[in-house]
Amino acid sequence: MRRIVSILLENQPGALSRVVGLFSQRNYNINSLTVAPTDDPTLSRLTITTIGDDRKIEQIIKHLNKIVDVAKLVDLTEGSHIERELLLIKVKATGAQRAEVKRVADIFRGDVVDVTPTMYTIQLTGTSEKLDGFIQALDGTTILEVARSGASGVARGEKILSL
Amino acid sequence: MLSGGDMLIRALHDEGVDLIFGYPGGAVLHIYDAIFNQDKVDHVLVRHEQAATHAADGYARATGRPGVVLVTSGPGATNAITGIATAYMDSIPMVVISGQVTRDSIGLDAFQETDMIGVSRPVVKHSFMVQKAEDIPMVVKQAFHIATSGRPGPVVIDIPKDVTDPGETFPYEYPETAKIRSYSPPTKGHSGQIKKAVEILMNAKKPIIYSGGGVVMGDGAELLTRLAQKLGYPVTNTLMGLGAYPATDKQFVGMLGMHGTYEANMSMNDADVILAIGARFDDRVTNSDVSKFCPDATILHVDIDPAAISKTVTAHVPIVGPVVPVLEEMLEQVNASKVQIDEEALAAWWKKIDHWRERDSLAVTPAEGEVIKPQQVIQALYKVTNGDAYITSDVGQHQMFAAQYYHFDKPRRWINSGGLGTMGFGLPAAVGVQLAFPDAIVACVTGEGSIQMNIQELATCNQCALPIKIVNLNNEALGMVKQWQDMQYGGRHSHSTYADSLPDFVALAESYGHVGIRIEKLSELEEKMKEAFAIKDKLVFIDVCVDPNEHVYPMAIKGGAMSEMFLSKTERT
Ligand SMILES: Cc1ncc(C[n+]2csc(CCOP(=O)(O)OP(=O)(O)O)c2C)c(N)n1
Ligand SMILES: [Mg+2]
Numbered sequence: 001m002r003r004i005v006s007i008l009l010e011n012q013p014g015a016l017s018r019v020v021g022l023f024s025q026r027n028y029n030i031n032s033l034t035v036a037p038t039d040d041p042t043l044s045r046l047t048i049t050t051i052g053d054d055r056k057i058e059q060i061i062k063h064l065n066k067i068v069d070v071a072k073l074v075d076l077t078e079g080s081h082i083e084r085e086l087l088l089i090k091v092k093a094t095g096a097q098r099a100e101v102k103r104v105a106d107i108f109r110g111d112v113v114d115v116t117p118t119m120y121t122i123q124l125t126g127t128s129e130k131l132d133g134f135i136q137a138l139d140g141t142t143i144l145e146v147a148r149s150g151a152s153g154v155a156r157g158e159k160i161l162s163l
Numbered sequence: 164m165l166s167g168g169d170m171l172i173r174a175l176h177d178e179g180v181d182l183i184f185g186y187p188g189g190a191v192l193h194i195y196d197a198i199f200n201q202d203k204v205d206h207v208l209v210r211h212e213q214a215a216t217h218a219a220d221g222y223a224r225a226t227g228r229p230g231v232v233l234v235t236s237g238p239g240a241t242n243a244i245t246g247i248a249t250a251y252m253d254s255i256p257m258v259v260i261s262g263q264v265t266r267d268s269i270g271l272d273a274f275q276e277t278d279m280i281g282v283s284r285p286v287v288k289h290s291f292m293v294q295k296a297e298d299i300p301m302v303v304k305q306a307f308h309i310a311t312s313g314r315p316g317p318v319v320i321d322i323p324k325d326v327t328d329p330g331e332t333f334p335y336e337y338p339e340t341a342k343i344r345s346y347s348p349p350t351k352g353h354s355g356q357i358k359k360a361v362e363i364l365m366n367a368k369k370p371i372i373y374s375g376g377g378v379v380m381g382d383g384a385e386l387l388t389r390l391a392q393k394l395g396y397p398v399t400n401t402l403m404g405l406g407a408y409p410a411t412d413k414q415f416v417g418m419l420g421m422h423g424t425y426e427a428n429m430s431m432n433d434a435d436v437i438l439a440i441g442a443r444f445d446d447r448v449t450n451s452d453v454s455k456f457c458p459d460a461t462i463l464h465v466d467i468d469p470a471a472i473s474k475t476v477t478a479h480v481p482i483v484g485p486v487v488p489v490l491e492e493m494l495e496q497v498n499a500s501k502v503q504i505d506e507e508a509l510a511a512w513w514k515k516i517d518h519w520r521e522r523d524s525l526a527v528t529p530a531e532g533e534v535i536k537p538q539q540v541i542q543a544l545y546k547v548t549n550g551d552a553y554i555t556s557d558v559g560q561h562q563m564f565a566a567q568y569y570h571f572d573k574p575r576r577w578i579n580s581g582g583l584g585t586m587g588f589g590l591p592a593a594v595g596v597q598l599a600f601p602d603a604i605v606a607c608v609t610g611e612g613s614i615q616m617n618i619q620e621l622a623t624c625n626q627c628a629l630p631i632k633i634v635n636l637n638n639e640a641l642g643m644v645k646q647w648q649d650m651q652y653g654g655r656h657s658h659s660t661y662a663d664s665l666p667d668f669v670a671l672a673e674s675y676g677h678v679g680i681r682i683e684k685l686s687e688l689e690e691k692m693k694e695a696f697a698i699k700d701k702l703v704f705i706d707v708c709v710d711p712n713e714h715v716y717p718m719a720i721k722g723g724a725m726s727e728m729f730l731s732k733t734e735r736t
Contacts, residue, residue: 010345013292014280049538055473062470068289068309071345130591 002031003057004083004153006161007046007064007073011037014121015069019046022067027077028060030087032128032150035141043071043163048134049128075160076153080161084154087124092142094118119144127151165335167296168197168327171260174303176203176335180231182222182598183207184215188235189275190262193327205597207627210619211713212239213342216230216246217617220255221555221592224578226599229256231506236262236324237275241282245585247317248286251580253403254380256315257308259283263292265325271274279321280590288316295473297327300337308341313348314468315380341530349467352492360438360480361496367436367461368508369515370396373448376403376581377441377466383486384408384574387440390494395509396514399427401442403581410570411550416516419527420448421719424565425524425728425736428717430483430516431457432726444476445582465466465489505721515688524730526718527577530710531683537561537636537709540688541568544634547692552604553578557589557613560642563715565608587616590633592674594620596630604696606632610643611665611706621675632695633704635668638711646714648731662711670706682707 009015016035023030031049038045040156050060064070074099076083087110093101105112105122108130115119124134128151135146155161165173170196175183182205185197197255198206209215219230230250234243240261240673244592250257262364278474280290289309291302299642303319310318364370372394378387386409391398391414398408399419417424419431431437437460442448451458453475464478465486472481482489527538543565544552554569556562556579571577578596580588624631636642639662669679678692678701688707695703720727720735729735 014284014290017281018284021284059470059474066468066470068343068346 001053001057002077003050003052004076004151005048005050005061005064005073006076006153008071008161008163009035009044010069011042011044012069014047015044015128018067018069019048019064021136022162023050026063028056030045032148034150034152037076047150050149061072071163072124072161074155075097076155077151078104079159080156081153083151084125084126085128085131085151086149088121088147089124089135089136089138090119090144092144093117093120093139097141101138104134104137108137123163124149164332166191166193166197166327166329166332167299167322168329169200170296170324170333170335171303171327172197172201172204173335174300174337175231176302180227180572182204183231183233184209184218184222186212186215186239186260186593187233187235188239188312189234190236190264190324193324194233194260194262194322194328196234197327197652204526206233207594209275209591209594209623210283210712211617212242212247214617214620214623215677216243216257216290217588217591218595218598219257220246220250221578221595222599223255223257223595224592225553225575225596226595227380227575228542229258229307230595232259234259234261235275236279237277237473240277244283244286245493246334247283249580249585249588251286251288251316253376253580254315254504257317258310258320259317260320260322265321267325268324269323279319286610287319290319292319293320293322293326296331297333299326300335300426301341304338304483305341305343306344308347317476323348327443333705344463344489349484350463350488352482352489354492357489358496359493360482361462361493361500362502362590363463363480364394365500365502365504367435367496368505369435369512371430371434371436372392372396372398373401373431373442374398374404374407374440375401377573378404378407378486379441381439381441381467381486382551383490383576384496386487386490390490390497392492393497394504397430397513399431401421401445401448401581402579403575405566406571406574407441407604409572411572416520418566419725421450421544421556422567422717423716425518425522425730426519428719428728429519430723431473431537432516432724434460436461436463438463438465440490441476442466443471446475446476448725449476450719450721450725452722457725458521461713488717504530515524520729529685533686535682535688535707535709536683537564537638537713538568539708540606540634540636540709541565541686542693543689544608545569546689547696548604548606552601552606555579555589555592555596555607556606557607557609558586558643558647559582559610559613560638560713560715561608561610561613561636564636581613586613590617590620590631592627593626593631594623598627599632604632606634608634610642611635611637611639611668618671619700620678625676628700629702630700631702633702635667635704635707637668637706638709638713639665640711641713642713643715650718668704670708672702677702677704679704679706
């Protein structure tokens with residue numbers, strides 16, 4: 001099962017490598033990883049999506065918690081949550097395809113953020129699943145480049161991940 | 164006003180450290196000069212950085228206080244890795260200070276530069292790279308706090324050379340507390356869970372207490388003993404847990420696991436309730452296929468590390484907390500409980516266990532004539548030292564024989580590398596133990612394979628005048644490897660023998676300034692051992708020629724249940 005784990009990490013040199021190292025060391029999967037500072041410059045927020053059964057996820061969370069630099073973490077998939085990922089995609093857009101690509105982008109509420117006579121750069125945000133869907137819908141066209149940010153997320157409602 | 168180097172040594176002193184183990188080199192020369200200029204923190208010069216870590220480790224295991232190591236950058240740091248990993252696997256508190264190249268040359272492949280933080284990362288509890296001299300006191304405070312609290316472990320402090328420059332001085336103040344907002348180890352167990360566990364424990368018909376290294380390291384041996392004796396239940400210890408319950412007490416059924424006693428493994432397999440405390444269901448205990456592990460047992464698991472719980476074997480009642488407060492609360496609740504232990508069931512259980520005991524799985528069949536069995540050496544050692552020595556060990560058959568035949572009645576007396584299984588651990592560990600307890604009897608039970616992995620420490624022993632007794636079970640082979648080859652590879656001894664190229668250990672010991680004694684005949688075993696241990700002021704290397712064909716039994720049958728064991732070369736359960 002896919003899980004999204006959000007972590008507040010001390011903004012210390014080497015802290016990120018401890019988290020990433022844990023995954024390779026213990027043979028856990030990382031599907032995506034995002035990291036950036038928060039409003040508090042001493043803390044980074046990390047979001048990791050991973051796959052595993054309940055037992056594995058429990059171990060991952062316990063081991064993450066053991067890392068001294070990990071201040072707090074939450075498995076967002078345990079409750080309802082909001083998840084967003086950003087996609088920037090360059091697609092070939094010539095002739096009849098130009099209109100078709102634009103139409104698909106509109107359906108997915110993507111924005112064309114750059115154009116050349118032969119291609120579009122489209123920006124799309126949404127759940128990772130939605131982004132997958134969009135890329136699939138572009139199947140008939142030539143995809144030139146894909147840049148995805150990896151998922152980031154917060155819990156719905158009043159639940160807050162902070163110190 | 165102090166320089167970074169002076170601050171470091173001063174901070175160690177303020178932390179209560181009076182002894183460090185190390186080896187100098189370019190990146191730590193400022194620090195060595197700071198050591199030279201004071202007399203509060205003593206330094207022991209080893210002959211290899213790996214030995215520094217094992218010595219600090221032995222010191223920590225025997226005293227409960229953190230071991231401290233100082234090494235230079237690059238090769239000094241990488242040489243320390245095996246010892247750090249050894250301490251990590253066995254949860255030993257240790258602080259390793261490594262020199263680093265100057266700040267402005269980090270990342271430039273400077274001379275003797277190694278990314279120590281990166282290289283050590285998977286085998287440390289935490290690590291620090293000191294960014295500026297002013298940070299040294301707080302980093303030291305935090306490093307010791309992390310190394311010694313929660314589940315203990317090694318912590319690395321990497322210090323660039325220019326940070327310790329004697330030319331730059333700073334105000335010094337040692338912090339009272341280590342403020343680490345992201346680190347808060349558990350301080351007590353969950354009362355509700357403890358209550359639940361006690362209830363199950365007291366209603367058990369076939370209970371067993373399975374205790375591990377956590378009880379030794381957590382100083383819970385006395386409480387565990389009280390709890391076990393209050394309940395009257397059988398106790399088994401892991402390899403790491405030996406001494407947590409007195410081995411000569413009738414409730415002790417011996418070590419469990421791969422080379423555990425028949426009665427310990429049978430009792431585990433048949434138990435209806437297992438109280439696992441400070442133990443981690445290691446594959447050397449569970450015998451790898453956990454689906455066959457103790458099928459009828461309700462498992463109550465106490466550990467300070469939540470990640471150790473339900474990692475391999477699912478706990479029915481998990482309790483996260485340090486052993487002392489958890490055991491205290493358990494004892495209170497047992498005393499207050501209205502549940503009556505089913506004495507009849509317990510008596511029947513003991514009857515069954517006594518029946519297993521009668522199998523006498525550790526019986527030693529003497530060899531013919533004057534041939535010495537390795538087990539007989541440990542029996543003699545036990546006798547000669549009145550069972551009251553500190554025993555360090557290396558890794559192999561000799562280690563298992565020591566664990567099986569030296570009956571440890573006290574915690575912190577059995578010092579071995581259980582988790583990593585590091586050959587070369589024994590002698591340097593004995594150095595640490597003997598320095599901690601100068602008047603105690605410290606014996607290193609080793610094999611001719613293992614001892615050669617850190618034999619250079621004979622020089623350290625000479626320099627420090629350490630009267631360690633080395634008991635070398637010389638079977639002229641990598642015995643444990645050979646045993647596996649006998650049992651699983653049709654007796655093909657691929658690269659496990661070297662009888663034609665062994666050194667003369669007596670002469671070797673003598674050349675390092677020690678006493679060497681060789682024992683070749685059974686009839687002189689005890690007498691010569693006595694003679695060796697009567698020498699109080701010198702290291703004695705006792706080279707005992709033992710039966711090269713002996714195997715360690717019982718031995719768990721791979722992939723089987725705990726009840727499946729080889730009991731000798733010809734018998735199995
Ligand atoms: C550093 C290291 N290398 C290899 C091994 C694998 N190993 C385990 S026991 C053993 C043989 C040890 O020989 P010796 O010290 O003579 O002990 P014996 O088994 O003969 O008593 C070996 C090679 C190990 N545990 N540690
Ligand atoms: Mg040997």
